[in-house]
Amino acid sequence: xxxxxxxxxxxxxxxxxxxxxLNVKPLRSLVPVFPSAPNGSSFSxxxxxxxxxxxxxxxxxxxxxxxFFPFFTSDSQRPPEQNTSAAANQGGPFGFSNPISNxxxxxxxxxxxPTRAGxxxxxxGVANGDTGSGSSRRVTRSRAQTEDGYSENQNQVSEYxxxxxxxxxxxxxxxxxxxxxxxxxxxxxxxxxxxxxxxDIDMVVDKIQTSFNDKFGQTEGDxxxxxxxxxxxxxxxxxxxxxxxxxxxxxxxxRRPDLRAGTLFLNKGIRANSxxxxxxxxxxxxxxxxxxxxxxxxxGLHAPSMAGIDYMGxxxxxxxxxxxxxxxxxxxxxxxxxxxxxxxxxxxxxxNRRDKExxxxxxxxxxxxxxxxxxxxNDVRVIRGVKDLSTVSGKIYxxxxxxxxxxxxxxxxxxxxxxxxxxxVRMPGQPEAFxxxxxxxxxxxxxxxxVGVILPDLTSGEEKLPxxxxxxxxxxxxxxxxxxxxxxxxxNPINSTVPSSGCVCIGGCLSGNSNCPCxxxxxxxxxxxxxxxxxxQKSLLHECGASCQCPPNCKNRVSQSGLKFHLEVFKTKxxxxxxxxxxxxRAGAFICEYAGEVISPSKIDKFGVDTDDxxxxxxxxxxxxxxxxxxxxxxxxxxxxxxxxxxxxAGNVARFMNHSCSPNVLWQPISRENKNESDIxxxxxxxxxIPPMTELTYDYGIISQDDADQRKKKCLCGSSRCRGFFYQ
DNA sequence: ACTGATCAGTTGTAT
DNA sequence: ACAACTGATCAGTGA
Numbered sequence: 001x002x003x004x005x006x007x008x009x010x011x012x013x014x015x016x017x018x019x020x021x022l023n024v025k026p027l028r029s030l031v032p033v034f035p036s037a038p039n040g041s042s043f044s045x046x047x048x049x050x051x052x053x054x055x056x057x058x059x060x061x062x063x064x065x066x067x068f069f070p071f072f073t074s075d076s077q078r079p080p081e082q083n084t085s086a087a088a089n090q091g092g093p094f095g096f097s098n099p100i101s102n103x104x105x106x107x108x109x110x111x112x113x114p115t116r117a118g119x120x121x122x123x124x125g126v127a128n129g130d131t132g133s134g135s136s137r138r139v140t141r142s143r144a145q146t147e148d149g150y151s152e153n154q155n156q157v158s159e160y161x162x163x164x165x166x167x168x169x170x171x172x173x174x175x176x177x178x179x180x181x182x183x184x185x186x187x188x189x190x191x192x193x194x195x196x197x198x199x200d201i202d203m204v205v206d207k208i209q210t211s212f213n214d215k216f217g218q219t220e221g222d223x224x225x226x227x228x229x230x231x232x233x234x235x236x237x238x239x240x241x242x243x244x245x246x247x248x249x250x251x252x253x254x255r256r257p258d259l260r261a262g263t264l265f266l267n268k269g270i271r272a273n274s275x276x277x278x279x280x281x282x283x284x285x286x287x288x289x290x291x292x293x294x295x296x297x298x299x300g301l302h303a304p305s306m307a308g309i310d311y312m313g314x315x316x317x318x319x320x321x322x323x324x325x326x327x328x329x330x331x332x333x334x335x336x337x338x339x340x341x342x343x344x345x346x347x348x349x350x351x352n353r354r355d356k357e358x359x360x361x362x363x364x365x366x367x368x369x370x371x372x373x374x375x376x377x378n379d380v381r382v383i384r385g386v387k388d389l390s391t392v393s394g395k396i397y398x399x400x401x402x403x404x405x406x407x408x409x410x411x412x413x414x415x416x417x418x419x420x421x422x423x424x425v426r427m428p429g430q431p432e433a434f435x436x437x438x439x440x441x442x443x444x445x446x447x448x449x450x451v452g453v454i455l456p457d458l459t460s461g462e463e464k465l466p467x468x469x470x471x472x473x474x475x476x477x478x479x480x481x482x483x484x485x486x487x488x489x490x491x492n493p494i495n496s497t498v499p500s501s502g503c504v505c506i507g508g509c510l511s512g513n514s515n516c517p518c519x520x521x522x523x524x525x526x527x528x529x530x531x532x533x534x535x536x537q538k539s540l541l542h543e544c545g546a547s548c549q550c551p552p553n554c555k556n557r558v559s560q561s562g563l564k565f566h567l568e569v570f571k572t573k574x575x576x577x578x579x580x581x582x583x584x585x586r587a588g589a590f591i592c593e594y595a596g597e598v599i600s601p602s603k604i605d606k607f608g609v610d611t612d613d614x615x616x617x618x619x620x621x622x623x624x625x626x627x628x629x630x631x632x633x634x635x636x637x638x639x640x641x642x643x644x645x646x647x648x649x650a651g652n653v654a655r656f657m658n659h660s661c662s663p664n665v666l667w668q669p670i671s672r673e674n675k676n677e678s679d680i681x682x683x684x685x686x687x688x689x690i691p692p693m694t695e696l697t698y699d700y701g702i703i704s705q706d707d708a709d710q711r712k713k714k715c716l717c718g719s720s721r722c723r724g725f726f727y728q
Numbered sequence: 729a730c731t732g733a734t735c736a737g738t739t740g741t742a743t
Numbered sequence: 744a745c746a747a748c749t750g751a752t753c754a755g756t757g758a
Contacts, residue, residue: 255751259738266739293749297739305739307747332748348747365741365746385748389730393750 201240201264207631208232209268221273224720226283226299227662229272231688233298234291234587235536235629237261242535245511246525262294262305273300276312278325279379279402286401287433289584289691290383291391293328301399302326302383308333309348309366311373322369323378324405327424330385330395334413340426340435343382343403345370347420350413360418361410370422374405382424384434388584392531396584398437398691401430436693440582444566458569459484459652467653468568468582479569479577482615483650486562488681489597494641502548502673509544509556518544518556518673532558533588534685537627537668539638545672545679558590559670559683565591567696569656575716578695579656585690588627591665594654594682596647614728615655617682619643619669621701621727626666626687637669639680654684659726660697662719664690667698703727 212232216225240257265271273281281300296302302310310326329335333346347367350359361367373380379402385395403424413419442448452472459467462484469478503509503518511526513519519526521542527535532555534541544556552560566582585591594617620642628634647655657665665684672679684698703711711727 256737256749258750259736263738294738303740304747305737306749307739307741309747310740328748330748335748346748351747353746391750392752 201243204236204239204629204631205264205268205270208236208265208629209270211630212270216272220275221282221284221300223283223285224662226272227688229270229298230290230295231587231626232270232629233261233265233295234688235627236265237292238529238533238535238588239629241529242511242525245530247512258292258294259305262292262298265298271298271300275300276303276310276325278312278314278323279381281381284399286399286431287436287691287694288399289689290397290399291393291586291689293397296328296383296397301381302328307348307366309370311366311369314376321372321376322365323376324366324369324373324380326381326383327366327370328383328385328397330383330397331387333419337384338438340432340438342426343384343424345422345424347422350417350419358415358417361420363420367420370405370420371408374408374422377404379403379427380405380424382426386434386437391586398434400426400434402427433691436691440692443582450568454478459486462486463652464562465564465566467563468566469570470568471571473571473573476571479656482648482655484652485595485650486652488593488595488645489650490677491597492600494677500547500673500675502546502675503544503550505544505548505550505554508550508554511555518542518548518550521671526555528555528558529588530555532561532590533586534558534590534627534668535588536629536632537625537666539635539669541668541670541683543670543672545674547673547675559593559681560672561590563592563653564589567592567653569653572658572695575658577656578658578697579653580693580695581690582692584692585686585696587686587688589686591684591686591696592652592654593670593684594645594647594667595652596645596650596655599644599646600642613646613648615647615651617645617647617654617667618701618703619645619667619682621703623699623701626663626699627668627685639669641680643669643680643682645682654682657684658695658697658717659700659715660717660719661699661715661722661726662717663697663699664688664694665696665698700726700728 212225212229215228216222219225237257240261241255244255244257272283277300284299284301290296290301293302293305297305304310308328308330309324311322311324313320314323315321327345329337329343329345333348335346336342336344347361347370348365349367350361351357352359363371370380382400382403384398384400386398387394388396403426406423406425408420408422410418410420439448443450450468450470452470453468454471454477455469457466458469458478463486471477500517503516505513505516505518509516509518509526511519511530514524522538525535527538527541527543529535542556543559544550544554548554550556564583565585567579568582569577569579572578581591596615596617599616619637619639622636625634625636664687666687668683668685670681670683672681684696690696697717712725713728715722715724715726717726
């Protein structure tokens with residue numbers, strides 16, 4: 001199926017479909033950039049075609065662009081080591097005799113209009129009118145490269161000069177000013193005491209801006225800043241969503257917290273990599289996942305908020321030409337995207353959004369840039385949309401690394417209009433990304449089986465979903481014996497100080513219901529978004545419980561719904577057994593609770609079982625809150641008694657989560673309404689979006705007692721901010 | 729529960 | 744001003 005689809009799209013390949021061939025017109029043919037597709041691609045590339053014959057169906061290239069490319073060097077001339085991810089990380093294309101300036105501030109491709117861009121100039125001090133065609137004042141400068149290819153621009157001054165010739169600061173930390181005032185119904189939130197007003201929202205952004213600049217004001221883009229940025233974005237988005245949920249929905253007024261949060265961030269300059277560039281984006285890793293187009297924009301991966309092709313003007317010898325820098329393939333057009341290393345991408349246009357008239361695609365904008373990039377063989381970042389039924393949009397964006405355009409052509413679509421097609425081939429040596437998704441799809445469908453599976457379900461049916469036990473690194477057959485339980489067991493009931501009778505929300509607790517005692521305990525608002533994401537970390541989160549009359553699917557029972565992701569317990573290389581997920585996990589999602597037996601801290605002292613018990617959760621330790629917006633009350637976990645859980649003999653998946661000094665999972669104490677008994681649980685939520693097969697880790701916290709040294713272990717988390725040790 | 733249609737909304741680029 | 748592979752919502756269909 002895949003095969004025939006692929007061949008259908010390739011002129012000159014094996015199968016011969018007359019009706020198709022008649023419709024296929026080669027845009028041009030040239031010596032393939034790659035002698036053969038890497039990694040055994042199922043695609044065959046036409047070999048030995050006429051070199052550099054340019055035959056566009058729509059006539060000569062506009063703008064005097066030359067179809068011949070003197071900078072193009074043949075593949076054999078390229079240094080072999082550049083065919084690696086290290087080369088891919090250099091950030092620039094090879095095959096050019098001259099290094100090209102490949103970082104340009106977004107919003108500065110062309111001469112700005114005096115209206116909007118002029119305003120931006122005024123506010124930001126960025127003179128960005130000179131990077132367009134005919135520019136002669138741009139100063140190119142080779143960037144210092146670190147070992148992993150990230151540019152070291154800690155003290156980077158502007159690469160650009162102002163229109164008057166004076167040098168201007170361009171940190172990219174200040175975005176363009178607000179254009180139009182947002183169309184919002186103001187005052188709509190006044191009904192409830194704790195509804196954040198628009199002014200409150202603005203204040204939060206200001207604090208995020210300050211916090212972001214304090215932490216990363218000197219960096220243009222690195223892993224830590226990108227992680228912080230994406231984490232803050234979704235935290236803020238969830239906060240805006242919560243505020244919207246509390247307001248009465250206004251029919252017709254679309255609720256787009258993703259856009260609102262994104263716009264506010266961009267306007268405040270809360271973004272990474274504001275310079276457009278070819279190749280790798282500092283701080284963004286192959287395999288990173290995103291849930292909104294705005295996120296791609298914020299981290300500097302792909303600037304347009306909707307368009308699938310991002311491009312920039314590159315001047316090499318006199319003529320400036322547009323080159324593609326990144327594309328998003330997410331199902332809007334008929335792309336062929338089954339092969340993990342090859343992507344047949346459709347050009348843009350041909351569809352009128354208003355009247356839905358169809359027409360031939362034109363060789364302009366993104367299509368022209370892709371065409372130029374085909375000749376120039378520059379790296380193009382590829383973001384693939386993958387199907388995901390858990391999201392409302394139905395897809396997740398996966399950054400799949402650098403590709404190069406191998407060839408291009410036009411073909412007639414079913415509707416008779418001509419469409420541009422571009423064949424992109426993945427650069428070898430990059431970490432797996434989309435390929436992992438394809439593998440998991442096959443594991444789940446049973447088409448292929450996961451290598452190294454010891455047990456398909458170590459919970460023996462205790463959980464709703466199976467948890468695989470996998471070892472693909474050595475011979476160990478599994479962790480020491482334990483009993484799987486999904487329950488937290490209180491051996492000695494601890495009397496609660498505050499008895500509660502729960503709520504009577506028969507249809508489930510609704511955000512905005514000021515009569516619900518459970519919501520009141522959470523300062524008046526539902527602590528989760530409507531789709532079950534935690535809004536922010538709290539000292540104690542109050543869920544509905546046994547004494548509540550709301551149904552099990554109540555929005556305030558998120559941590560009681562069991563596993564929602566297919567997890568696997570796997571053998572790590574150097575840290576024993578660990579936990580990871582086959583499914584993507586979005587920021588704020590509930591992962592699991594910590595099951596086991598509640599033990600009293602005094603008990604472990606007396607019996608001395610603490611030091612050899614690797615499977616405890618100790619809520620009395622100190623740790624940094626991770627899911628809190630700057631400026632919000634930053635309270636430590638507040639549990640009415642010193643809670644310690646042992647999962648040595650009985651526990652769930654949580655016992656396998658390792659420590660990290662920069663974790664992707666946070667823990668949160670949950671109180672469930674249960675009359676006179678304390679029903680405190682520990683629940684884990686994703687700090688940020690977690691790609692499939694990424695190890696799940698949380699911060700074990702700091703012990704301040706005297707006996708701390710007994711539990712001190714060398715930390716192997718590998719984070720750049722590693723403390724060097726952790727407490728077992 | 730899915731699917732398609734509809735529509736407000738955003739960005740960078742082009743005129 | 745405009746194009747653009749958004750994303751939320753709502754009506755309709757279906758088990």
